[in-house]
Amino acid sequence: MTLSHYLALSGVLFTIGLFGVLTRRNIIGILMSIELLLNAANINFVAFNRFLYPGQHLGQLSVIFVITLAAAEVVVGLALVMAIYKNLKSAYVEDYNILKG
Amino acid sequence: MIEQIVFYMLAAVIILSALGVVLLPGVMHSALCLGLCLAGVAGVFASLGSDFIFAAQILVYVSGIAVLILFVVLLAGSASDLVTRQINEQWLPSLLICAAFIWSFLRIPAYFSGITAKSDPAPTVRALAGALLGDYAVPFELISIVLLASMTGAVLFARRKAE
Numbered sequence: 001m002t003l004s005h006y007l008a009l010s011g012v013l014f015t016i017g018l019f020g021v022l023t024r025r026n027i028i029g030i031l032m033s034i035e036l037l038l039n040a041a042n043i044n045f046v047a048f049n050r051f052l053y054p055g056q057h058l059g060q061l062s063v064i065f066v067i068t069l070a071a072a073e074v075v076v077g078l079a080l081v082m083a084i085y086k087n088l089k090s091a092y093v094e095d096y097n098i099l100k101g
Numbered sequence: 102m103i104e105q106i107v108f109y110m111l112a113a114v115i116i117l118s119a120l121g122v123v124l125l126p127g128v129m130h131s132a133l134c135l136g137l138c139l140a141g142v143a144g145v146f147a148s149l150g151s152d153f154i155f156a157a158q159i160l161v162y163v164s165g166i167a168v169l170i171l172f173v174v175l176l177a178g179s180a181s182d183l184v185t186r187q188i189n190e191q192w193l194p195s196l197l198i199c200a201a202f203i204w205s206f207l208r209i210p211a212y213f214s215g216i217t218a219k220s221d222p223a224p225t226v227r228a229l230a231g232a233l234l235g236d237y238a239v240p241f242e243l244i245s246i247v248l249l250a251s252m253t254g255a256v257l258f259a260r261r262k263a264e
Contacts, residue, residue: 023123
């Protein structure tokens, strides 16, 4: 397999995730689509590391940091979703207007 | 030959389950598809020969994040999700934006055409550990502070209000 295959796969995955972020109405669906975006970036990191810089490990180190930050992001995001859901009883983003002054 | 078969099967699993995440009406089905998609990405990491990233992806994403999202779906989901429209009315501009993105993304591989791996994959755990505890010790400690802060924040947001 060549580097191009992995780049194309990650591009397709990123675009699917972007479509989800732009069009889902459910806040949990948006969070899941963001996970797809991060995974597409991770595939790129590992593929460039494998094909262009064999023997070095900086790309894989970046993936470790991205995975850690994604875990932190999804934990805080889901805690916020639960806090909002307790108040509004809705998981749809167009109902989330309590920040209006 | 076996490498091509593995890659195309993994790519089919990833893309189909990603489409399921984005397009399925039930959030529960989306969350299950997300678990499958993350496992497929873990398979891609394994086929690229990065063993530690494969294990971290399985441990953190498939068994951590996907299960966490399933919990929240069970708490915040409702049966009416299956019949409610899940796509907002801006889907046509979004589709055009995504078409522009996919057009540009699929032009990128042309710049890297024909690059194949020169060496067989080797175990990377020892080298990664050396880098994390050597040159990259400061970012490693910083990321643990970020994890601590996010854990504190999550507990703060999710706790029951004191009556």
